[in-house]
Amino acid sequence: MINDQELVLYYYRDGLSDERLKQIETSLRQDKLLAARYQALHDQMEQLPVMLEVPASSQVKARWHASLDAAANSTKSKTKSTRDFSWFFDPLRSAVAIPATAVLVLGLGIIIGLYWPDRQPLTQPVIGIKVDSSQSFALGVRAYLHDTETQLASLTVTDVAQRDALLNDILSRNRLYIKAAENSNAPELARVLRAFGPVLASLGDPDNSEHELQAAMAQLTFELSAMQTKLAYAASKQITRL
Amino acid sequence: MAALLDPQTEPTLDEFHAALRSHGNRWYSASLKITRNPALAEDAVQDGLLTAWSKREQFQGTARLETWIHRIVVNAALQLLRRQRPQAWLPLEEDAAVEPLTPFDARLEQEMDAQLATAIARLSEFERICFVLKHLEQWRLKEIADSLETAVSNIKQGLFRAVRKLRRDMHEWRSEQ
Numbered sequence: 001m002i003n004d005q006e007l008v009l010y011y012y013r014d015g016l017s018d019e020r021l022k023q024i025e026t027s028l029r030q031d032k033l034l035a036a037r038y039q040a041l042h043d044q045m046e047q048l049p050v051m052l053e054v055p056a057s058s059q060v061k062a063r064w065h066a067s068l069d070a071a072a073n074s075t076k077s078k079t080k081s082t083r084d085f086s087w088f089f090d091p092l093r094s095a096v097a098i099p100a101t102a103v104l105v106l107g108l109g110i111i112i113g114l115y116w117p118d119r120q121p122l123t124q125p126v127i128g129i130k131v132d133s134s135q136s137f138a139l140g141v142r143a144y145l146h147d148t149e150t151q152l153a154s155l156t157v158t159d160v161a162q163r164d165a166l167l168n169d170i171l172s173r174n175r176l177y178i179k180a181a182e183n184s185n186a187p188e189l190a191r192v193l194r195a196f197g198p199v200l201a202s203l204g205d206p207d208n209s210e211h212e213l214q215a216a217m218a219q220l221t222f223e224l225s226a227m228q229t230k231l232a233y234a235a236s237k238q239i240t241r242l
Numbered sequence: 243m244a245a246l247l248d249p250q251t252e253p254t255l256d257e258f259h260a261a262l263r264s265h266g267n268r269w270y271s272a273s274l275k276i277t278r279n280p281a282l283a284e285d286a287v288q289d290g291l292l293t294a295w296s297k298r299e300q301f302q303g304t305a306r307l308e309t310w311i312h313r314i315v316v317n318a319a320l321q322l323l324r325r326q327r328p329q330a331w332l333p334l335e336e337d338a339a340v341e342p343l344t345p346f347d348a349r350l351e352q353e354m355d356a357q358l359a360t361a362i363a364r365l366s367e368f369e370r371i372c373f374v375l376k377h378l379e380q381w382r383l384k385e386i387a388d389s390l391e392t393a394v395s396n397i398k399q400g401l402f403r404a405v406r407k408l409r410r411d412m413h414e415w416r417s418e419q
Contacts, residue, residue: 005402012376015383015398044409048377056270060284064262067288071295072255191285194322211299 002027002034007041252298253307262291265308272312273319275374278363282322289322290315316379320371320389361411365404372400373408 002024009015010024028035056064253261266287273283294301294311301310362370371390375381376397383401387394 004406005398008402008405009398012383014376015394041409044412045377045405047412048405048408053267053271054274055267056284056287060270061262061266063284064266064288064291065259068255068258068262068291068295071292191281194285194325 004037004041007038008045010038011042011045251303253301257307258291258295258298258311261308261311265312268308269312269315272316272374272379275378276316276319276371277323278370279323282326283319286319286322287315290318293318316375317389323367323371361408364411365407368400369404369407372397373404376401 006016006020006024010021013021016024028038269287269290270283273286274280277283277286290311294314297314301307362373365373372386375386375389376383381389383394383397387397390397
């Protein structure tokens with residue numbers, strides 16, 4: 001007996017053993033009722049949706065092109081020469097790398113700080129970002145930033161396991177705060193946080209080449225730069241309002 | 243764009259831009275089908291592009307550049323969606339609850355057959371993703387299972403439920419006509 005589920009798999013030519021495929025082919029030739037059932041299914045499957053393209057706006061496309069250019073330009077500007085990941089946590093070079101990450105985290109803190117209604121007197125939404133943050137969310141973000149700073153400061157830079165654990169922890173908590181930002185009606189903040197996920201993840205990928213690590217760091221720099229641009233814009237808007 | 247590139251050379255920035263110009267809408271549409279959220283779909287294209295750029299050394303040249311990026315963009319969409327709504331990815335034994343219609347569904351109705359758009363919207367998130375990846379993106383079941391970190395049998399069940407619902411809806415439309 002060949003049921004409709006097997007006929008669906010037969011239609012896709014996927015998920016069935018070669019032997020079962022041949023059995024179904026044989027049955028389709030010999031059993032007219034089965035052949036009619038399959039033909040009906042085939043016809044319906046062919047009519048299932050093939051959705052038309054939905055064009056992205058020209059503004060969004062411009063953003064994609066710009067981000068690509070920025071990533072390429074950042075990559076060119078980097079001249080790291082060591083061949084493994086250790087440069088990032090090398091005691092000497094970490095003098096640059098870890099503060100860069102710390103600046104990133106602090107940058108997030110500044111952005112979040114700007115959006116805290118209880119933190120700053122300028123409670124108007126900044127650059128169109130709607131914020132309906134709860135006190136618990138604000139406290140949670142504060143704790144997140146404080147803990148991350150502490151972790152970075154106490155990091156044993158040559159300990160790979162500890163490094164990976166730290167990055168995993170930051171990533172996990174970043175995901176939580178993305179969710180919290182979304183739940184707090186702060187979609188722009190969520191998007192900013194989300195942008196750091198792939199970059200942080202790539203920093204901890206042992207399979208990454210030096211080039212990829214440099215690219216990830218370059219992207220981190222780019223994201224930080226983008227945040228600073230936003231901050232500058234937000235500050236200018238606030239001054240205008242004052 | 244003739245983007246079947248020399249396998250010995252990694253794609254250039256100009257080739258990335260050309261691929262984006264020629265296939266950006268297609269990547270965006272694929273992300274939209276998965277996320278049903280324009281903002282997430284926009285982010286997915288950007289994440290996918292930047293990931294592809296950072297990994298361009300891995301591009302083999304055996305496929306077209308835009309096809310290679312398309313796959314990375316779809317994966318980025320899946321990742322974003324999964325992070326946002328991990329609970330929706332549990333493969334259920336029974337039919338999952340129908341999700342509420344979104345503004346995107348209304349937009350879809352303008353772009354394609356309204357009845358089909360409604361039928362797609364009636365699928366659960368898991369069913370929709372199984373269907374989109376299999377029927378529209380033409381992934382292998384094993385690839386879908388690996389990407390969603392679940393068993394092939396779960397993907398099959400999600401696909402079966404999706405096809406059953408869509409066929410039932412199509413049958414009803416024909417009866418009405």
